[in-house]
Amino acid sequence: MEVFVQQLINGLTLGSIYGLIAIGYTMVFGIIGMVNFAHGDVFMVGAFIALIFFLLLSTWFGWALIPALMIVLVLGMVFTGLWNWAIERVAYRPLRGSFRLAPLISAIGMSIFLSNLIQVVQGPRNKPVPPMFTQSVPLFTENGYTVAIGYKQIAIMVITVVLLAVFWYIVQKTSLGRAQRACEQDQKMAALLGVDVDKTISLTFVMGAALAAVAGVMYIMYYGVVNFSDGFVPGVKAFTAAVLGGIGSLPGAVLGGLLIGLIETMWSAYFSIDYKDVAAFSILAIVLVFLPTGILGRPEVEKV
Amino acid sequence: MxxxxxxxxxxxxxxxxxxxxxxxxxxxxxxxxxxxxxxxxxxxxxxxxxxxxxxxxxxxxxxxxxxxxxxxxxxxxVFNRAPGAKPLVETPSAVKTAWAKFAPYAAQVGLGAIIAYPLVALYLGGPQGAIKWIDNFGIQILIYIMLGWGLNIVVGLAGLLDLGYVAFYAVGAYSYALIATKVIPATFPDLGVWAFWICLPVAGILAAMWGVILGFPVLRLRGDYLAIVTLAFGEIIRLVLINWVDFSGGYAGISSIPRPSFFGIPFNASESGFAARFGLEFSPIYRTIFLYYVILVLALVTAFVTIRLRRLPVGRAWEALREDEIACRSLGINTVSTKLTAFATGALFGGFAGAFFAARQGFISPESFVFLESAQILAIVVLGGMGSLFGVVIASIALVGGIEILRELDFLKAIFGSDFDPTQYRMLIFGLAMVLMMLWKPRGLISHREPTVFLKERKSISGSLVQEGHG
Known part of the structure; x- marks a missing residue:
C-alpha cells in the first residue's frame, strides 16, 4: 500500500509533465491533422532555454530561487513559443496542402535538426542544475516506510492544474479559441468567415510550445539534469498520451498523460525498470491499433 | 535599385x-x-x-x-518577382536537351561506373589508399542503396509509411550474428567458412517473418498513425536487444562475427587463404573488393525483383493501394495480403542487408539500429522520389556520400580553428537537408509516376493532382 501510494504520487507528477507536452501534439493534430514529430525536441529546447535563463538569473544576477523560477517560466514560454513559431513558419507552412507525408517528413528533419543543433551549440554532455526544493511533506508511515510528497511534486501538479484552467478558458471562451475550433472543423469555411487561418495556426503552435516549455522547466526541476537527446522518448510518450486520451481533445491529452505517467511508474515499481520504455512503446502500438480514437476522442468518419 | x-x-x-x-x-x-x-x-x-x-x-x-x-x-x-518574368512556354535549355539524349543510357553508364569503381579506386589509390574509398564510400553507399530499394517497396510502391524499417535490418544482422557465432560452431563446425552463405537466406527469411508479424497489427492503420506504430515497433525491437542481455549481449553487442568467405575460401594470410590460392600477395583489399561486389549483387537483386514484381499482379495491387485504398477494396483486391506481401518483401531485403552489415563489420550492437537510421533510409527514399529506383541511387550518393565527405574536410580546420570538427555537423546538416528538400521538392528528385498499366495510351500522372500515400 505504502509503495503504491508513493508510486501514485510519482506517477501523477510524471504524468503532469507528459500531459503538458501532449497538449502541444493534440492541439496541432486537431487543427492541421499533422503529427508534429519535432514537438518532443521543442520540449527539449524549452528545457535548455529554461536552464540557461535559470543559470543566468541565479548565478549572474544572484536572484532568489522562487522569483528566478517564475521569471524563467515566463521567459521560457515566450522564447520556446518563438522557436515553434519560426519552425512552423519555415518548415510546415509552405507544405500545407502538399502531399500528406511531406509535413511529417519535414517534421522528422526538424526533430533531427533541433537535437543536433543543441548538441553542437551546447555540447553533448549532461547539464546538471543544483537541486532545488528538496524538502517534502510526509503523509503517513506504514511498515516503516514514510510516504512523502515533495515540494517540487506539489509545485508541478499545481502549475499543471493552473495552466490547464487557463488554456481551457482560452480555447473555450476567447475569440482565439473560437477561431481555433472553427479552423479545426473547416479551414476554408473559417477563412471565408474572416478568420485569419495562418495566424490561428501559428498561435496554436506558440501555445503548444509554451506548454512544452513549462514541461521543460518542470523536467529540469524534477530530474535536475537535461541532455540534447532528452526530447525523443518523452516526445513519443507524450504523443502516446495524446492518442490514448483521444487526439484533438485537450482534457484527453492530460488524462492520457496521467495514465502514461502512472503506467510507467507502476511498471517500473512492480515489473522491470529496464523494460519501462518497451511498455510505453507497446501501449502506443496497442492504443493506435485497437483504440485509435482514444478515450475522449470523437470517432472519425471515413469519407470517400 | x-x-x-x-x-x-x-x-x-x-x-x-x-x-x-x-x-x-x-x-x-x-x-x-x-x-x-x-x-x-x-x-x-x-x-x-x-x-x-x-x-x-x-x-x-x-x-x-x-x-x-x-x-x-x-x-x-527570388520572392516577389515581377509578374511576367517567367516565360509561359519554357524553352528547353541546353542542359535539358543534353540530359534528354543521355537519359536512356543513364542506367547502363551508372551501372558500368559502379562496377568499375573499386578497380579504379585500387588503380588510383593503391592497396592501402583504396580501402577507405571502397569501404567508407562504396560499400556504405551500396548498403544504403539496398536499404533504400527495400524500403521503396513498402513506402514507394505500396504507399505504407514505415518509420521502423531499421528493425528488419537489425533482425537480419542479429540472425546472422547469432547463428554464425553460436549455432554453427556448436552444431556444424565444418561449415564455418560457409557461415555467411548459409545464413544469408535464413536472415532474410527471418526478417520477412518479422515483417509479417509486425505487419499484421498495423493492417487497419494508415498515414501518420501507421508511421508512428512502425516507429514504436522499431524502438521495441531495439530496446529488447539492449535489455535481453543473455540473448543479444545487450549494449556490448556481439563481436568476432565470422567474415564472409570467397565461396568457401577464407580471406586470411594462411596457406589455404584467398591470396595464397590465387598466387597473390596477401592484402585486406581483396576482402573489401569482394564485399563490395557482394553488396552490389545483393542490391541489384533487390532492384531486379522490384522491377519484375511491378509487372506482376501483386506489384500492380501495391501501386493501386498507394493511390487509393478504398478504390482497391471495392475492386476486390485483397488489401490484407497485398499489404503483408509488401511488408514481407521489404523486410526480406532489409534482412539481407542486415546480414551483410554484420558480416562486413564483424561486430554489431543496438547502437547501429537507432531511429535515426530509419529516418535516414526513409529520407533516401523520399528525397529520391518515392517509387523511383534511380532516385534512390542519387539520394544515397548525395546523403551518405555527402556525410562521409564531411569527415574528409580537414581544410575547414584551418579556417575555423583546430577544435572545429566537421563531423559534429553532419546530422545537423542532414536534418536541415531533409526539411529544405521537402520545401524545394516535396515529391523528391525524380517525382514523375508513370503507371505500369494503362488504357490505350500512356498518360503520365501529374504529381500535384493526385494525392499519393493516401492509403
Whole structure:
C-alpha cells in the first residue's frame, strides 16, 4: 500500500509533465491533422532555454530561487513559443496542402535538426542544475516506510492544474479559441468567415510550445539534469498520451498523460525498470491499433 | 535599385527594396530572439563541477547577419518577382536537351561506373589508399542503396509509411550474428567458412517473418498513425536487444562475427587463404573488393525483383493501394495480403542487408539500429522520389556520400580553428537537408509516376493532382 501510494504520487507528477507536452501534439493534430514529430525536441529546447535563463538569473544576477523560477517560466514560454513559431513558419507552412507525408517528413528533419543543433551549440554532455526544493511533506508511515510528497511534486501538479484552467478558458471562451475550433472543423469555411487561418495556426503552435516549455522547466526541476537527446522518448510518450486520451481533445491529452505517467511508474515499481520504455512503446502500438480514437476522442468518419 | 525603378508603381507604395529590407530586418530580429538564450550562452561544467555560462555574443551577431543578408537576397531576387518574368512556354535549355539524349543510357553508364569503381579506386589509390574509398564510400553507399530499394517497396510502391524499417535490418544482422557465432560452431563446425552463405537466406527469411508479424497489427492503420506504430515497433525491437542481455549481449553487442568467405575460401594470410590460392600477395583489399561486389549483387537483386514484381499482379495491387485504398477494396483486391506481401518483401531485403552489415563489420550492437537510421533510409527514399529506383541511387550518393565527405574536410580546420570538427555537423546538416528538400521538392528528385498499366495510351500522372500515400 505504502509503495503504491508513493508510486501514485510519482506517477501523477510524471504524468503532469507528459500531459503538458501532449497538449502541444493534440492541439496541432486537431487543427492541421499533422503529427508534429519535432514537438518532443521543442520540449527539449524549452528545457535548455529554461536552464540557461535559470543559470543566468541565479548565478549572474544572484536572484532568489522562487522569483528566478517564475521569471524563467515566463521567459521560457515566450522564447520556446518563438522557436515553434519560426519552425512552423519555415518548415510546415509552405507544405500545407502538399502531399500528406511531406509535413511529417519535414517534421522528422526538424526533430533531427533541433537535437543536433543543441548538441553542437551546447555540447553533448549532461547539464546538471543544483537541486532545488528538496524538502517534502510526509503523509503517513506504514511498515516503516514514510510516504512523502515533495515540494517540487506539489509545485508541478499545481502549475499543471493552473495552466490547464487557463488554456481551457482560452480555447473555450476567447475569440482565439473560437477561431481555433472553427479552423479545426473547416479551414476554408473559417477563412471565408474572416478568420485569419495562418495566424490561428501559428498561435496554436506558440501555445503548444509554451506548454512544452513549462514541461521543460518542470523536467529540469524534477530530474535536475537535461541532455540534447532528452526530447525523443518523452516526445513519443507524450504523443502516446495524446492518442490514448483521444487526439484533438485537450482534457484527453492530460488524462492520457496521467495514465502514461502512472503506467510507467507502476511498471517500473512492480515489473522491470529496464523494460519501462518497451511498455510505453507497446501501449502506443496497442492504443493506435485497437483504440485509435482514444478515450475522449470523437470517432472519425471515413469519407470517400 | 535598378529593379525597383523598373516597376511602374505609385510612389506611395514601398519599393521592392524597401519591402525586402523590412522583411530581412524582421527575419534578423526573429533570429536574434531565437539565438539569444540558446546560442548566446553556453552552459558548461567547470573544474569544480559547477555549471557556468560562457557568453558568445559574436555567434549571435554572425547568425543574425547571415539571416539578414540571406533573407534580403531572397527577397530581392527570388520572392516577389515581377509578374511576367517567367516565360509561359519554357524553352528547353541546353542542359535539358543534353540530359534528354543521355537519359536512356543513364542506367547502363551508372551501372558500368559502379562496377568499375573499386578497380579504379585500387588503380588510383593503391592497396592501402583504396580501402577507405571502397569501404567508407562504396560499400556504405551500396548498403544504403539496398536499404533504400527495400524500403521503396513498402513506402514507394505500396504507399505504407514505415518509420521502423531499421528493425528488419537489425533482425537480419542479429540472425546472422547469432547463428554464425553460436549455432554453427556448436552444431556444424565444418561449415564455418560457409557461415555467411548459409545464413544469408535464413536472415532474410527471418526478417520477412518479422515483417509479417509486425505487419499484421498495423493492417487497419494508415498515414501518420501507421508511421508512428512502425516507429514504436522499431524502438521495441531495439530496446529488447539492449535489455535481453543473455540473448543479444545487450549494449556490448556481439563481436568476432565470422567474415564472409570467397565461396568457401577464407580471406586470411594462411596457406589455404584467398591470396595464397590465387598466387597473390596477401592484402585486406581483396576482402573489401569482394564485399563490395557482394553488396552490389545483393542490391541489384533487390532492384531486379522490384522491377519484375511491378509487372506482376501483386506489384500492380501495391501501386493501386498507394493511390487509393478504398478504390482497391471495392475492386476486390485483397488489401490484407497485398499489404503483408509488401511488408514481407521489404523486410526480406532489409534482412539481407542486415546480414551483410554484420558480416562486413564483424561486430554489431543496438547502437547501429537507432531511429535515426530509419529516418535516414526513409529520407533516401523520399528525397529520391518515392517509387523511383534511380532516385534512390542519387539520394544515397548525395546523403551518405555527402556525410562521409564531411569527415574528409580537414581544410575547414584551418579556417575555423583546430577544435572545429566537421563531423559534429553532419546530422545537423542532414536534418536541415531533409526539411529544405521537402520545401524545394516535396515529391523528391525524380517525382514523375508513370503507371505500369494503362488504357490505350500512356498518360503520365501529374504529381500535384493526385494525392499519393493516401492509403
Amino acid at each position: 535598378a529593379q525597383a525603378s523598373l516597376d511602374a508603381k505609385p510612389a506611395a507604395q514601398p519599393t521592392r527594396f524597401e519591402r525586402a529590407f523590412k522583411d530581412a530586418f524582421i527575419a534578423a530580429l526573429v533570429m536574434l530572439g531565437l539565438s539569444v538564450p540558446i546560442l548566446a550562452l553556453r552552459a558548461e561544467q567547470n573544474m569544480s563541477n559547477e555549471v557556468i555560462l560562457i557568453p558568445r555574443p559574436w555567434l549571435v551577431v554572425i547568425c543574425c547577419l547571415i539571416v539578414f543578408v540571406g533573407r534580403l537576397l531572397l527577397g530581392l531576387f
